[in-house]
Amino acid sequence: MSATTVSGRHASGKPVVSDRAKAETRLGQRLVAPAIILMLLVTAFPMLRAIYLSTFDYALTAPEDREFLGLSNYLTALTDPLFWQTTGVTVLYMVVTVAVELVIGFIFAMVMHRVIFARGLIRTSILIPYGIITVVSGFAWQFAFSFQNGFVNGWLPFIGDDFNWFGETTPAVIAIMVSEIWKTTPFMSLLLLAGLAQVSEDMLEAAKVDGATWWQRLTKVILPNMRAAIMVAVLFRALDAYRIFDNIFVMTAGAQKTESISFLTYRQTIEQFQLGMGSALSVLLFLSVLLVAYLIVKLFRVDLAQARQEA
């Protein structure tokens, strides 16, 4: 080993990192470099470009008419009722689907936690919605709700056989939510199952001996001990639900005011080639996802590091 390791400190008194630690840092950084570059290549760089493009009136159909606008694309978007309406619908999708998934997912997790027989069968079935392509789920439910070829109208009481689910906003939004909830509840329930497994059986037993009712055990023992797992599941799912796109594209194509903010952005950029306006919407979408993440972390005091880091 060279002199630096022996000398330990420089004259200035600053601690000197040993050669070994230096080599370790170098190796570590080299090993993560490819991953970092790949992740930034497709996110940071295009995002910067989006910020740049959002200041122009730039349509791909007429690239030479590009004109610098400053922030007026943002002003146009933020003063357009369509923007606020799609944001409202998106928040509605997020809140309702996550709430329903949390309740159903928790019930599923409880059942899976307690089941002794046919464990493999249940787990295999629950992974099928998780693995299925969202587009396929969207088609399956769109046709299920269709009055021409579906079965839902026939099975539901109080609903006429010729009721068109996709003719109005509310039923269409419900149909989209059903597809979304069906596909993602299994994911939620698996995350909750992992949390449930961490609740100590002894504590439950003790509560039982002390005469706690079933409801008391649930609210006073199980739920508080699963807090971290629940918060992580909610955070992941909420951000995912906020970006809802596939189901809307397949089921209604944004008709009947079912459009989400992601869908609006996509329509502006890819279908109408309005790269300037589309980029402004992209930036706004990005900022709103950040805001949602921030609000959830603040509101529920999610500590991801704590949920994740080594105990």
Next chain:
Amino acid sequence: MRNKIGIVVGCVLIMIWCLLPVAWIISLSFKSEAAITNGSPGFFPAEGGFAGWDNYQAVWDNEQFRRAIFNSIGISLIATVLSVVVATLAAYAIARLEFRGKKAVLSLSLAIAMFPVVSLVGPLFDMWRAIGLYDTWPGLIIPYMSFTLPLAIWTLSAFFREIPWEMEQAAQVDGATSWQAFRKVIVPLAAPGVFTAAILTFFFAWNDFVFGISLTSTENARPIPASLSFFVGSDPFNRPASLLAAGAVIATIPIIVIVLIFQRKIVAGLTSGAVKG
């Protein structure tokens, strides 16, 4: 006793929840095209509206659909392999080495996992057209890698942390060469983690829709989800539901096979990455 009945009922409900829509799309794929055009409500094909394998035959004879299957398998597999290799290097460093910027890597991958994919599509569309990646395989493989890396890194580093690395030295003390110690001790311990990451990555790539529809324009690179959604048939106002259902069933078969074989590993991977301490 009451508890047991509750669990049985719960299990039955879970099974119905998970399998009913799958059964429905299979049933729909057996309705004949004529029945669909005239309208054939109900869960099962009506009397005389049964198509047998006709829809599957028609879908399979469709050149575009076959290309889409081929594209999807090729793109997803390549993206999975590359992503897992890159993620393994990074996860090894995170789990085993102390270095500056480790926290930054984890934070960055978390941020990317939450990134709104649609907001990238515009600039990427523009960039890919400029550098000739638009409507090619690499044009999809690169974004798939970027967006599966976070999940793969998180899953793998959680797995690698659990590996008793001292066993490698123990094997060397017992006379194994470094290579033997690595191959016989570390590889078998790390393999389940790598495997889980690969399966989850493959699911993501197979499921992706946003990139698939925005960064492709022809059957050159268009994957299955995009191809299904653009499959309109002869009458744009009445989509060929039964044909689409047959296509959807075919697109789902690989997923079901993977789930059936690797059920245990997927559950472990999903839960270890996010919550386990």
